[in-house]
Amino acid sequence: MLVAVLCFTGCSNSGNELKYDKSSIKESTEFLINYCQSADDATIQQWEDMDDFNLEYQLMQSGLPYTADGFTSALESWQSGIKECGAYVSHGDFKYETSKDELKVTTAAKFKDRDATLTFVYNQKLKLESMTVDGKYSMGEVLEKAGLNTVLGMGTVFVVLIFISLIISLFRFIPALEEAWKNRGKKSAKEAEAVVVEEATQSASAEAEDVTDDTELVAVIAAAIAEYEGTGTDGFVVRSIRRRPSNKWNA
Structure with missing residues (x-):
């Protein structure tokens, strides 16, 4: 069967x-x-x-x-x-x-x-x-070709691993860069505030200097007011002189 x-x-x-x-x-x-x-x-x-x-x-x-x-x-x-x-x-x-x-x-x-x-x-x-x-191909040629392919493959793997290691090593700089980027806006605001304060201080100093340097103008204004009021100049002190926005005098 x-x-x-x-x-x-x-x-x-x-x-x-x-x-x-x-x-x-x-x-x-x-x-x-x-x-x-x-x-x-x-x-x-x-x-x-x-x-x-x-x-x-x-x-x-x-x-x-x-x-x-x-x-x-x-x-x-x-x-x-x-x-x-x-x-x-x-x-x-x-x-x-x-x-x-x-x-x-x-x-x-x-x-x-x-x-x-x-x-x-x-x-x-x-x-x-x-x-x-x-x-x-002979056995020697086959082995040579296989060895070359092995070396080429392993070399490629090692190059890729080294490249990945370099990328990973750069990760430690990321927090510092992130912190610097966050503080960048705060620093700019502080600098702007410092500039505004400095300009205000310079303006106030300039006004004080103007009052200090214009002693003759202060004396003339004080005399005019004393004559208008009918009093002496000892009863008041001119502390600042400011230009009015309009050149028209108010009654």
């Missing part, structure tokens, strides 16, 4: 796998590799500047089983792979892996600087969705 169950399970999985024509998939994959190898920067830029409708139309007219996004992303991935691995040299046989909704085609490729793995993914309609170029 267990053997029968396993057999039925295997039949069920194989029946759900995506059906494809190996020769046509190989032909379209080979064409894409050759096109990416021969396309220059101007041609790639022309494809990237084209809108989705025209791009889909061009691919449909040529009979190529590529989606618009899959084709442009394949061109970009190839250019990135060239920068990482060097110029393309050759590739080996294709390996096919299927599931119920996609087909994955892989092959080992040789580039000038390092080897790489080319991976092509076709969707359920057997149209190319993506292509990637994965460079193969």
